[in-house]
Amino acid sequence: MHTFIKGIEYFLPEKRESNADLKIDNPDWIIDDIEKKTGVTTRRISSNNQTATDLAEEACKKLIKSGLETQDIDFIILVTQSPDYTLPTSACILQDRLGVGSCIAFDVNLGCSGFVYGLAISSSLISSGLAKQGILVCSDTYTKYIDKNDRTCRPLFSDAAAAVHISIAKDDLMGPFELGTDGSGFDKLIVPSSGSRIDSCGMVENRLYMSGADVFMFTMDMVPKAVNSLLYKSDKKIEDIDLFIFHQASKLVIDSIIRRLDLPEDKVFVNMKDIGNTVSATIPIALSDAIKDNRINTGDLIMLVGFGVGYSWGGCLIKWQ
Amino acid sequence: MSNIKDEILEIISKALEVDNKKIDFDSSVENVDEWDSLGHLSILVSLDKKFNGNLAGIKEMASVDSVKSIFKILENNNLI
Numbered sequence: 001m002h003t004f005i006k007g008i009e010y011f012l013p014e015k016r017e018s019n020a021d022l023k024i025d026n027p028d029w030i031i032d033d034i035e036k037k038t039g040v041t042t043r044r045i046s047s048n049n050q051t052a053t054d055l056a057e058e059a060c061k062k063l064i065k066s067g068l069e070t071q072d073i074d075f076i077i078l079v080t081q082s083p084d085y086t087l088p089t090s091a092c093i094l095q096d097r098l099g100v101g102s103c104i105a106f107d108v109n110l111g112c113s114g115f116v117y118g119l120a121i122s123s124s125l126i127s128s129g130l131a132k133q134g135i136l137v138c139s140d141t142y143t144k145y146i147d148k149n150d151r152t153c154r155p156l157f158s159d160a161a162a163a164v165h166i167s168i169a170k171d172d173l174m175g176p177f178e179l180g181t182d183g184s185g186f187d188k189l190i191v192p193s194s195g196s197r198i199d200s201c202g203m204v205e206n207r208l209y210m211s212g213a214d215v216f217m218f219t220m221d222m223v224p225k226a227v228n229s230l231l232y233k234s235d236k237k238i239e240d241i242d243l244f245i246f247h248q249a250s251k252l253v254i255d256s257i258i259r260r261l262d263l264p265e266d267k268v269f270v271n272m273k274d275i276g277n278t279v280s281a282t283i284p285i286a287l288s289d290a291i292k293d294n295r296i297n298t299g300d301l302i303m304l305v306g307f308g309v310g311y312s313w314g315g316c317l318i319k320w321q
Numbered sequence: 322m323s324n325i326k327d328e329i330l331e332i333i334s335k336a337l338e339v340d341n342k343k344i345d346f347d348s349s350v351e352n353v354d355e356w357d358s359l360g361h362l363s364i365l366v367s368l369d370k371k372f373n374g375n376l377a378g379i380k381e382m383a384s385v386d387s388v389k390s391i392f393k394i395l396e397n398n399n400l401i
Contacts, residue, residue: 037359152358213361213383220369220377256366260374 003123004169004321006133008288009062010162010281011055015045022155025148034155039251043158043276046141052082053090055161056139057097063135063163064098075104075125075134079114079280081309082141083107086195094137104131111189112247112308113179114138114280115162116316119304120177122166133167138280145191145208152212156250158276162284169321176233178226178315185311188214218311219253224260226305226315234317238263241317242300243290247307248272248282269295280306296320325401326392332371333388336363349387364391372400 019031019041035041046055056078064070076098078091091105104125110117118136125131139161146153188211223246231237244267246254251272258268269290278285283304290296298321305315326346334344337355350356356364365383368391369376376382379398385391395401 033359037362211383212358213365214380216362216365217377217380217383220374224374224377252362252366256369259370260377 001127001129002169002172002174003119003126003166004171004173005164005287005318006167007063007066007068007165008162008284008291009059009066010160010285010288011058011062012044012160012275013046013050013055015047017043017045019155026151029151034151037250037252038155039254039270039272040156040158040276042274043143044160044278045143046159050141051084052080052139052141052159052161053078053084053093053097055141055159056080056090056094056137056163059139059161059163060094060098060135060137063165068133068135068165070098070100072132073098073100073103073134074131075122076100077106077108077118077121077134077136079108079110079118079136079138080140081109081111081279082139082144103134110310110312111140111279112249112282113306113310113312113314115164115283116177116304116306116314117179117312118280119166119174119316119318120179120314123174126166126168133165135163136166137161137163138284140279140281142208142279145194145206147207150208152210153208156277157208158278160275160278160281160285162278162281162288164284171319171321173319173321175316176230178229178233178313180222180226180313182218182222182311185214185218188218188311189309215308215311216253216256219249219307220256220260222311222313223257223305223307226307226313227261227303230303230305230315230317236301236317240301241267241303242297243295243302244268244305245283245286245290245302246305248275248277248286249308250277279308282306329368329371329391329395329401330388332367333364333391336360336367338363344388346388346392349389351386375400
């Protein structure tokens with residue numbers, strides 16, 4: 001059995017943070033220089049009592065309101081790295097809050113590659129006959145992990161949730177997939193004391209750390225390879241792809257991918273300016289915005305590629321219906 | 322060989338948006354204020370452009386902190 005994306009909704013927290021706001025806490029930051037590299041002018045910040053599960057609930061409710069019947073939901077997959085608790089699984093809390101009956105529900109602990117991984121898992125559940133349709137929801141509140149003086153992370157990351165209705169399809173509309181991992185980079189994008197392992201000094205540092213240069217080098221090495229592998233697997237060329245949607249990491253990263261692959265700029269969708277880097281939610285949010293902007297038509301072939309924390313990456317082709 | 326090194330010094334000064342006289346063989350994160358984490362990213366992008374993407378597979382480029390270490394890695398990887 002085949003799979004397709006039947007609907008997308010997203011939810012952004014109300015609070016906006018401008019780059020002028022960053023300057024208040026960090027008078028020495030040269031905002032123009034930062035903005036030139038990030039491509040981000042505004043981020044969304046979850047409130048103190050608003051978690052990724054809360055954002056996910058809002059996005060899922062919008063999806064249900066748009067016509068998805070709760071009794072038809074066979075699975076809820078929540079992609080998050082900011083769960084409410086280490087245990088229980090946030091997807092279980094979400095199932096109860098949405099009033100969905102017993103269904104498959106679990107979290108996927110992945111970041112920027114998580115949406116494509118989630119599509120592959122959803123597709124596998126459907127093709128194996130375990131499910132007919134369900135919700136894949138990507139939600140994170142990385143801003144809660146970020147120090148106000150962290151110039152690498154704070155200008156980039158933003159909070160959001162995007163919920164996607166995945167359903168059984170007659171035609172082959174999703175795939176091939178390219179999923180991969182290089183765990184040697186695990187400590188280049190990390191919240192060091194977020195789990196059981198305490199560092200050798202016994203320090204508890206519950207803050208996000210990113211080595212921008214290392215993550216950039218990984219991205220520049222791996223993303224072109226993943227794109228070329230997908231083209232090879234599908235026997236397509238760059239000119240056969242109608243739209244590329246990459247994880248909205250930063251302007252500098254997207255510009256470098258365009259350069260490395262010699263992609264036509266008008267075929268690469270970019271929307272991080274007013275939303276920021278929302279981790280696993282960037283690709284479904286970009287997909288939704290591209291549809292609203294009439295950048296996607298029925299029958300279009302779209303390449304999605306997510307990459308980052310892990311290191312982990314995932315790419316796939318979808319045919320839009 | 323020295324021409325390519327001069328060219329790289331020029332690339333680094335442009336990436337850091339500083340006068341080319343400010344960047345020489347002894348320049349490093351220690352003595353160039355503009356060579357911070359954002360400046361470092363600019364250097365990586367500019368060198369990746371210069372070497373047509375051949376820089377991307379060289380992980381240790383992420384942690385270089387001086388002109389000398391950049392030259393050493395480029396030489397070890399037969400890029401200069």
